[in-house]
Amino acid sequence: MTRVRQAGAADRAAVEKLVHDAYAPWVPIIGMRPLPMEADYGALIEAGCVHVTEPELDGLIVLIPEDGVLLVDNVAVRPERHGRGLGRMLLAYAEQRARRLALPALRLYTNVKMTTNIALYESLGYVETGRVGVEGRSAVAMRKELSL
Template identity: 80%
Template sequence: MRLAGAADKAAVERLVHDAYSPWIEVVGMRPLPMEADYAALIDAGLVHVTDELDGLIVLVLEDGVLLVENVAVRPGRQGKGLGRALMAYAEEEARRLGLPALRLYTNVKMAANIALYESLGYVETGRQGIEGRSAVMMRKQLNR
């Protein structure tokens, strides 16, 4: 894993597009990660990528928690454990930063993602609307 640099912007955008395009029909609109400003996220040091640029995770430090804002895996690599590895990386980062928890949100219609996060120990903390989309809010407490 490494932080994405400015030279990675096009590859990051392509990865997000490819990973989230299948969800457009399910959600009924473009998922929020497809609307993000990746140049700004990369400049802010928030985009972490695999060396091969086949997976990424966007991590945002919040007050007392690490927000997993986006996880994307290239379609050809999905179902092979890379998403779980990215989530484990987020936990390592939270521990490194001394944070007791992580949080994330996902679209209520992304049932497979919700099931994955639950299997990793995340629990639903609520639901809310975000930019015209219905989101499931989830949180994971870390063991110290």
């Protein structure tokens, strides 16, 4: 049974490889490396923001508490595991975490060209709140309100 746990320092190399493998196919589509490929996973793991699947590290989610909202900074699933519900499971975990932190909403942003991701988020109840520029990239900002 797949569960989610907080990543530890020993997971860093596997986390970085997973992020690379998950986002590499997007590089030619968006014309540059997606922002998750540029993140400092050592610092994010140390801060307790990275959560990974177990027993196999096939997916991860980066969650950053903010004022009144939980930022879903990154969701990554190993490409050969796409379509098996891991992304949905990780996003459900994010909702549980937000509720435990008494945060009434989740927010995220994704590249405008990542249309399959946008469709997934919309199917889970996220709504577009705007289009923004993020470090030279065009992103769709999305939000989901939770019942606490």
